[in-house]
Amino acid sequence: xxxxxxxxxxxxxxxxxxxxxxxxxxxxxxxxxxxxxxxxxxxxxxxxxxxxxxxxxxxxxxxxxxxxxxxxxxxxxxxxxxxxxxxxxxxxxxxxxxxxxxxxxxxxxxxxxxxxxxxxxxxxxxxxxxxxxxxxxxxxxxxxxxxxxxxxxxxxxxxxxxxxxxxxxxxxxxxxxxxxxxxxxxxxxxxxxxxxxxxxxxxxxxxxxxxxxxxxxxxxxxxxxxxxxxxxxxxxxxxxxxxxxxxxxxxxxxxxxxxxxxxxxxxxxxxxxxxxxxxxxxxxxxxxxxxxxxxxxxxxxxxxxxxxxxxxxxxxxxxxxxxxxxxxxxxxxxxxxxxxxxxxxxxxxxxxxxx
Amino acid sequence: xxxxxxxxxxxxxxxxxxxxxxxxxxxxxxxxxxxxxxxxxxxxxxxxxxxxxxxxxxxxxxxxxxxxxxxxxxxxxxxxxxxxxxxxxxxxxxxxxxxxxxxxxxxxxxxxxxxxxxxxxxxxxxxxxxxxxxxxxxxxxxxxxxxxxxxxxxxxxxxxxxxxxxxxxxxxxxxxxxxxxxxxxxxxxxxxxxxxxxxxxxxxxxxxxxxxxxxxxxxxxxxxxxxxxxxxxxxxxxxxxxxxxxxxxxxxxxxxxxxxxxxxxxxxxxxxxxxxxxxxxxxxxxxxxxxxxxxxxxxxxxxxxxxxxxxxxxxxxxxxxxxxxxxxxxxxxxxxxxxxxxxxxxxxxxxxxxxxxxxxxxxxxxxxxxxxxxxxxxxxxxxxxxxxxxxxxxxxxxxxxxxxxxxxxxxxxxxxxxxxxxxxxxxxxxxxxxxxxxxxxxxxxxxxxxxxxxxxxxxxxxxxxxxxxxxxx
Numbered sequence: 001x002x003x004x005x006x007x008x009x010x011x012x013x014x015x016x017x018x019x020x021x022x023x024x025x026x027x028x029x030x031x032x033x034x035x036x037x038x039x040x041x042x043x044x045x046x047x048x049x050x051x052x053x054x055x056x057x058x059x060x061x062x063x064x065x066x067x068x069x070x071x072x073x074x075x076x077x078x079x080x081x082x083x084x085x086x087x088x089x090x091x092x093x094x095x096x097x098x099x100x101x102x103x104x105x106x107x108x109x110x111x112x113x114x115x116x117x118x119x120x121x122x123x124x125x126x127x128x129x130x131x132x133x134x135x136x137x138x139x140x141x142x143x144x145x146x147x148x149x150x151x152x153x154x155x156x157x158x159x160x161x162x163x164x165x166x167x168x169x170x171x172x173x174x175x176x177x178x179x180x181x182x183x184x185x186x187x188x189x190x191x192x193x194x195x196x197x198x199x200x201x202x203x204x205x206x207x208x209x210x211x212x213x214x215x216x217x218x219x220x221x222x223x224x225x226x227x228x229x230x231x232x233x234x235x236x237x238x239x240x241x242x243x244x245x246x247x248x249x250x251x252x253x254x255x256x257x258x259x260x261x262x263x264x265x266x267x268x269x270x271x272x273x274x275x276x277x278x279x280x281x282x283x284x285x286x287x288x289x290x291x292x293x294x295x296x297x298x299x300x301x302x303x304x305x306x307x308x309x310x311x312x313x314x315x316x317x318x319x320x321x322x323x324x325x326x327x328x329x330x331x332x333x334x335x336x337x338x339x340x341x342x343x344x345x346x347x348x349x350x351x352x353x354x355x
Numbered sequence: 356x357x358x359x360x361x362x363x364x365x366x367x368x369x370x371x372x373x374x375x376x377x378x379x380x381x382x383x384x385x386x387x388x389x390x391x392x393x394x395x396x397x398x399x400x401x402x403x404x405x406x407x408x409x410x411x412x413x414x415x416x417x418x419x420x421x422x423x424x425x426x427x428x429x430x431x432x433x434x435x436x437x438x439x440x441x442x443x444x445x446x447x448x449x450x451x452x453x454x455x456x457x458x459x460x461x462x463x464x465x466x467x468x469x470x471x472x473x474x475x476x477x478x479x480x481x482x483x484x485x486x487x488x489x490x491x492x493x494x495x496x497x498x499x500x501x502x503x504x505x506x507x508x509x510x511x512x513x514x515x516x517x518x519x520x521x522x523x524x525x526x527x528x529x530x531x532x533x534x535x536x537x538x539x540x541x542x543x544x545x546x547x548x549x550x551x552x553x554x555x556x557x558x559x560x561x562x563x564x565x566x567x568x569x570x571x572x573x574x575x576x577x578x579x580x581x582x583x584x585x586x587x588x589x590x591x592x593x594x595x596x597x598x599x600x601x602x603x604x605x606x607x608x609x610x611x612x613x614x615x616x617x618x619x620x621x622x623x624x625x626x627x628x629x630x631x632x633x634x635x636x637x638x639x640x641x642x643x644x645x646x647x648x649x650x651x652x653x654x655x656x657x658x659x660x661x662x663x664x665x666x667x668x669x670x671x672x673x674x675x676x677x678x679x680x681x682x683x684x685x686x687x688x689x690x691x692x693x694x695x696x697x698x699x700x701x702x703x704x705x706x707x708x709x710x711x712x713x714x715x716x717x718x719x720x721x722x723x724x725x726x727x728x729x730x731x732x733x734x735x736x737x738x739x740x741x742x743x744x745x746x747x748x749x750x751x752x753x754x755x756x757x758x759x760x761x762x763x764x765x766x767x768x769x770x771x772x773x774x775x776x777x778x779x780x781x782x783x784x785x786x787x788x789x790x791x792x793x794x795x796x797x798x799x800x801x802x803x804x805x806x807x808x809x810x811x812x813x814x815x816x817x818x819x820x821x822x823x824x825x826x827x828x
Contacts, residue, residue, distance in 0.1 A: 007630075007634075007709060007710065007711060007712050007713070007788070008624050008637060008638065008788075009624055009625060009784055009785065009787075009788045009789055009790050010788065010789065010790065011548075011621050011789075011790040011791045012789065012791055013544040013545060013547060013548035013791040013794045014544065014547070014791065014794040014795040015544050016543040016544040016546070016547040016794065017543050018543055019798075020543070020547060020798040021543050021546050021547050021550070021798070022798075023798035023799060023802065024547065024550060024798040024799075024801045024802045024805070025550070025802070026802065027798065027799050027801075027802020027803060027805075027806065028550075028554070028801075028802040028805040028806045028809065029806070030802070030806070031802055031803045031805070031806020031807065032805075032806040032807075032809040032810050033806075034806070035806055035807055035810045036810055036813075039810065039814070190813060192810060192813060192814035193813050193814060196814050196815065199814050199815065200815065203772055203815075204765075204768055204769060204772060205768075
């Protein structure tokens with residue numbers, strides 16, 4: 001029929017030889033691998049997943065740092081936007097590097113960062129400050145904290161630029177299951193697969209991706225500035241925290257205990273003091289009776305951790321630093337002006353209590 | 356075993372290795388392919404093998420008898436027996452419940468209570484495809500268009516050949532049996548095209564069709580929640596999805612066959628560029644439409660019975676073609692709809708412009724307008740095809756419109772992102788009138804494109820394997 005129909009397309013392949021087929025196959029494979037790594041580089045810089053972004057960014061800052069600092073700040077995202085090294089420099093003339101990333105990485109990542117920093121620059125001159133939200137401590141990752149589900153730690157570990165297997169040599173040593181290692185390998189070496197939602201967002205929602213990327217202002221000291229307060233979000237989040245503390249007893253998970261012990265041990269080997277502090281909190285949350293009761297357990301368990309060595313102190317435990325909802329992004333994340341006050345309170349406590 | 360599964364990739368690697376190792380011994384190689392094909396089919400449900408086995412045995416015996424007998428009466432009995440056997444098996448497995456339910460509904464409407472009428476019947480995968488393929492063999496032997504193959508194993512390979520077993524193309528014995536009976540030669544041009552078809556096919560299925568299914572499915576399933584352009588986005592998404600899905604299967608099947616040295620027929624020729632219903636059926640599911648033409652429409656009398664006879668034959672062919680797709684009234688209505696627009700086209704528009712639209716004899720605006728009009732008819736047809744009930748059909752049609760909402764913008768963005776790559780490719784193929792246009796690019800450029808498509812499959816592909824739509828037929 002088609003011979004009468006001059007519009008119907010035909011399928012006549014161009015002449016080819018073994019060489020052309022071979023070139024096509026080889027270039028296909030090389031291009032797939034090459035595009036994959038190119039996408040990986042783009043994702044490392046422009047991922048819309050804030051957690052992955054923070055992990056990558058903080059390790060990149062650590063790698064790029066040429067000068068040693070006085071203070072090394074380790075912790076989660078509350079610390080990432082709550083502790084301002086510029087305030088420390090202005091008020092005290094001391095340098096600091098904020099390496100705080102995300103709660104997903106537990107206290108464990110701080111130990112790896114400290115070890116890596118010391119390998120490169122020697123111990124921080126003044127000390128190490130560890131800041132976490134209270135609800136990070138009970139989890140081993142992959143479970144839920146006050147703010148809901150969190151991805152497991154090995155997902156975030158794929159963004160750590162240390163050589164493959166670092167978790168077997170850096171303290172604390174993690175024993176991952178084979179399927180977790182497989183998953184992490186995919187996340188690390190086929191990042192587009194792992195972060196397909198980011199790629200989809202780039203393509204399908206370019207404007208909101210741009211907004212998300214523009215909203216991040218991380219300076220060379222590792223501090224991320226957040227200007228917009230979200231009082232409604234704080235109220236909602238605080239309600240979630242209160243529900244959480246009503247239903248749970250506080251404990252320190254195995255991974256977090258190992259992580260903190262590793263920080264203490266590494267610091268001890270180099271004679272560096274360690275300060276452990278609680279994150280900033282919403283005033284309404286801090287006042288809540290259920291939360292106050294829960295905080296007694298928090299203080300007791302964390303102080304027990306601090307009391308294991310002389311050079312370790314617990315800060316902001318008895319009177320957590322709390323701020324009005326109108327100045328916060330959620331129950332434990334502050335905005336830029338409040339970050340200054342929190343940093344001053346934190347450093348004041350460090351000075352008072354530094355052994 | 357789905358083409359878009361890891362199981363299949365492992366299976367094909369093993370089959371390919373065995374195939375290469377046995378290339379010096381044709382019979383061993385064919386036997387290897389037969390065993391692999393039986394394994395491929397039995398992987399769904401080993402019991403299906405008995406069913407397809409009975410089809411093969413029956414047509415083999417009938418074909419042998421057809422050759423041996425000189426009596427036209429006896430020959431007719433054998434061919435009719437084989438056809439009836441196959442249609443009864445197909446009818447039982449595919450249509451028993453449909454007709455039983457429909458009959459019961461009529462009885463209930465008359466005030467009678469027929470009681471439970473349906474049976475628990477599993478529909479064997481690909482039964483419509485391999486039954487038609489087997490039927491064409493025995494009918495062609497009867498017509499003396501094909502010599503019956505002496506070995507039942509060769510016939511079994513013709514019916515069971517795994518790349519096209521479950522969703523076509525529906526091959527003809529005339530073109531496929533000779534390929535089984537003679538040694539295959541490696542043709543690098545075909546290998547090059549095969550690679551292009553395979554990578555492009557997976558891209559069309561996993562990236563385009565499966566992502567657009569995520570747009571279309573919620574809209575068709577919850578049509579009451581969608582309005583105006585949102586519903587139109589769902590309809591357009593399904594239009595691209597069904598083409599992407601089905602043509603992807605054909606492309607992958609044909610690509611795999613090419614790597615094995617076999618040629619399967621082209622099943623799609625840019626159907627959405629058709630200018631009229633007749634043109635559409637020269638481009639869509641060509642192996643089925645040509646089968647229906649050769650074994651149903653022409654035996655019914657074709658266009659030899661005057662205007663009324665032709666229209667009647669068209670309508671019967673399209674109704675049965677619709678029913679071939681599934682035991683459901685929407686497919687019957689879809690067949691009727693296509694029969695109707697074909698009949699109307701033959702009455703009102705006999706212009707042969709689709710035979711050579713860009714010859715300069717026709718106004719280009721008119722050609723493009725007709726193309727768009729036919730696309731609208733096709734969209735309407737897919738609404739019927741996709742709607743499982745009359746309520747759903749009416750619901751989708753009544754919610755369709757041009758009213759804009761913020762959600763419509765998001766849906767159309769997805770339709771655009773996943774549909775535009777296909778559109779661009781097809782425009783190039785249409786303008787060049789060449790489906791294999793990409794094989795003319797240098798190997799490096801092809802490799803870059805395929806590498807990009809593979810990464811897109813990994814990154815943007817829908818993760819859980821989604822069955823090909825035409826598997827259900």
